[in-house]
Each structure stands twice: as structure tokens, then as C-alpha cells.
Amino acid sequence: MNQPVQGGAVVELSEVSMYYGSRKVTDAINLELRRGEVLSIVGPSGCGKTTLLRAVAGLNRPGSGEIRVDGVPVAGAAPEGVSMVFQHFGLFPWKTVEANIAYPLVVRGVRKKDAVEQTRRLVEMVGLSGFENSYPHQLSGGMQQRTGLARALAVNPRVLLMDEPFGALDAQTREVLQFELLDLWATSAVTTLFVTHSIEEAVLFGDRIAVLRGQPSSVVELIDVNLPKPRERSVMATPEFARLREHVWNLVMSNEVPA
Amino acid sequence: MTQNHSSAARARRYFASGPGHPVVLGAVGLGIGLVVWQIAGSAEPVLLSTPGRAWNAFIELVVSGKLFTALGESGVIFLIGLAIAIVVGVGYGILVTRARLLREGTQWLVYALQAVPMVAVAPIVLIVMGFGVGAKSFVVFASAVFPILINTMEGARHAPPELLDTAHIFRSSERRIWRDLLIPHTVPYAMTGIRQGIAMAFVGTLVAEFFLNATGIGGLMLSASSRFDISTVLALTVLSAVIAVSLMGLGRLLESRFSSWRGEEGR
């Protein structure tokens, strides 16, 4: 019970086509995530990465196809144990750090005492001790995203959806948070869909990388990342990392419309 | 360039404290007004009173106790009407943004009703509802509710989508969405509406009191003016203006208080 290690859920996308009105954004996407797997998703801007992530969270409904979390179809509502970390943090500006982190617990009706205790543990884990009573606008971007991450972890998620979570941070803060995320995955496996514009980040984090392309988009290649796990930043110096980075880079870039 | 800069700064400092301060300017304006009024009133004593006579009329109202009775009567309908306008305006304003059918079904009505001048329909309302406190409070309510409702709708409509997503992902109930998101987000907008609503409620109070069974400050004003007691009318007018200005100040204070989390240092 005191070991938070858990397997995460199996997430299946089968033949998922997403639409906005009559416009088709993704075309029959098939993906299957194993328990605890990290899948990086890359692709040009506007190819439907966010749309897909939102569908897994039950925020958008697929026009056709089905998404299942541990075999249960996602039908218009957020499945239990699916958490999301937003690019722009999505914190309540009128709530303190503590209240933001406790939010999923409060909403869930967790007993006050337990919620307080768990929140304290999370605050400590993301290194925000001393800032419990600060408001988001009093924090740096990095600290705001730590808060967002702690909030997402508060529910012991089976599935973590991350939409360019470090996209709004400066390079240095970004690296620090990358470290910490690797640490997190090393201690507790959570099935993760990680959307990023950074190819390095996709390779560093992913067990596999899905490259999306086209209008409507489909998965043009699903790449296995055979780098040792638990992942450490030292892998970035290996030839295999460089090879994968070049490979993904070529796939993503070949897909930009020539100017 | 530097020269310009420092002289601009000096000018700003000058206006910030010295004779340019708003309170000082206001007092000077008031003083000039009183002098002009006194001179004009002395020249045309039948149509215009003077500040001196208005002051005497005011003292008389205080001494006879009439003023306090009237203030009490006005205060009751003002507060009842305003309170209901706040509850209905904020509640319905948020509700309508959450329920598409309700919004599309009633939005045109809100905008149409808003344009109806209260002075014109108040007699009808009073005839239909009787001339009691209820009917008068209703006139106050109807005067004040629209700015509150419209500002609240505007605020609730712009609730941050990312926060709504957050609420849905963590499977929040609708009740908690109101509590965690819609109400705190909307309060600063609603306060702007409430500030305007306070002013409208004040006008509504006088309007409600002007017809038939005249009561309160409005009633005093009405009976004085039918007796051609210009001094009393003027005294009451000035009193109304003072009350109105204080209420506006109170409204502004409330407004800035309730948007404090936006500020530099939160609460």
C-alpha cells in the first residue's frame, strides 16, 4: 500500500476519426498503449494531436471509431483515473497551490483529513513546500506546472495525458522538469500519452513514438525506442538517441508543405 | 527629452496632491455652485430657493422626524429590490450560459425588457401589483436587475475553457463547477453589474415612490413640489445626490474588493 507503483491502464484507439463539423481532422487512427507505456506523439501543428488527447479524456467524441480504457469505451465523459496536464497549466487563479492540488480530491469527495494529508505529500513531491498558500500568479511558470503535475497525480491516475506540458517554459526550467518526470515514471508506471513539439523530448520520454501526418492525419510511423529503462538523461549522448532523433526529424520535416 | 520627462513628472505630482486633487476640485466646484445658487435664488425668490433656505427646510425635516421615517421607507424597498435583483441577476446570468435552450429561448426577451423605460411602466406595475412594499420593491428590482444580469452573462460566457476542461476531466459535478469555477470567475463581472445596479435601484426607488401612494424620500419630494415648497425639494434633491454618490462609492469599493485575486498579491 505504501508503494505507489501501479501498472496504469491499457488504452486502445481503434479506427478513431475526429471531426470539427464536417471537417475531418484525423483519419482512422489505430494505437494501442500497453500498461505503463509512454507514447510520444509528434506531428506538425494542426494535425490533430490535441484533438486526439481530448478524445481520450472524453472531452471530444470521435465521429467514428472507439477509444477504450482498460477495455471500457470512453463515451462522452471523462473515464475515472484519467488525468491531464495542460500546456498553459489550467490552474484556478483564485485557488492557492494547495487548493489547486487538492481540487480533484475535493471534487471526488475524499475526506478532508485524507485530502490534506495527500496534498501535503504531493506538494513535497513536486518541491513546492513553502508555497502552499501562494496563488498561481505569484509563481513562476515552472512552479505553476509543478502544481499542474501534482494535481494530475493526486488521483493516482491510470492514464496521464500531457499536451506540450513544458511548451510554455524556458529551456532551463524545461530540463529540470524533464528530469523530474523521468524520476516519476521510474517510481510509478503510468500509461502516458505525451504530445510534444520537441523531437528530443519525444525520444527521451517515449517507449514508442507515433508520428502523425496529413490532412486528415494518420499515423505514418510508429517507432520503437530501444533505449534502456528507467530512462536517464545520459541516453541523450548515445548514438542510438542521435539516430532516432534524425529519423523522427526527417519524418516530421518531410511533411511540412514546401514553401 | 529628459526635460520633458521631469516636467511631466512634476505636473503629475502637482495634480496628485495639491489643488488638483479630485476632492479639492470637487469642493471648489461645489462652493462656486452654492454661491451662484445663492445669488440666483435671491434674484428670483419665487422659482428658485437659496442654499440657506434649503438648509432650513432640511433641518425642519430632521427635527420633525419626517426625514428618518422617509429614509426608512425608501431604504426597505431599496434593499429588498436590490437583494432580489442580485440573487436573480447573478443566478440566472450563470444558469443561462450553462443551458443552451434556456439561453436561446430567453436572451431576446432579456434584451427587449432591458430597453423598456421603468418610469413609463412603473404606474402599470403598481396598479397591477398594488401599492404596497411588494410592488415598490418590484419596481426597484426591475430597475436594477438588467445591468447585473447582463454583466454576469458576459462574465460567465467567458469562463476559461481550460478550466472547464479541468473540471470535466476530474469529473466534477455541476454544483461544484458553479462553486469552483463559474461563481469565482463571474463575481468580478457581476460586481461591475451590481455597482451599476445600485445606481439603477436608487433611481427605481424614487420612481416607485412617485406614484399615487407616495412614500419615502420620493414621496416627501412629491408632496413638497405639489405645495411649491421649492426649498424642501432642493434640500431633498441634494440629499439624494449625496446618497447616490455614497452608494456609488460603496459599489466601487465592493467591485475592487471582489476582484482582489487578480491583483499583485492575492488575499
Ligand SMILES: Nc1ncnc2c1ncn2[C@@H]1O[C@H](COP(=O)(O)OP(=O)(O)OP(=O)(O)O)[C@@H](O)[C@H]1O
Ligand atoms: N474547437 C475547434 N473547432 C474547429 N476546429 C478546430 C477546433 N480545435 C481545433 N480545430 C482544428 O482542428 C485541427 C487540429 O487541431 P489540434 O489542436 O488538435 O492540432 P494540434 O496537432 O494539437 O496542433 P498544435 O501542434 O498546434 O497544438 C486544426 O486544424 C484546428 O484548426
Ligand SMILES: [Mg+2]
Ligand atoms: Mg495542440
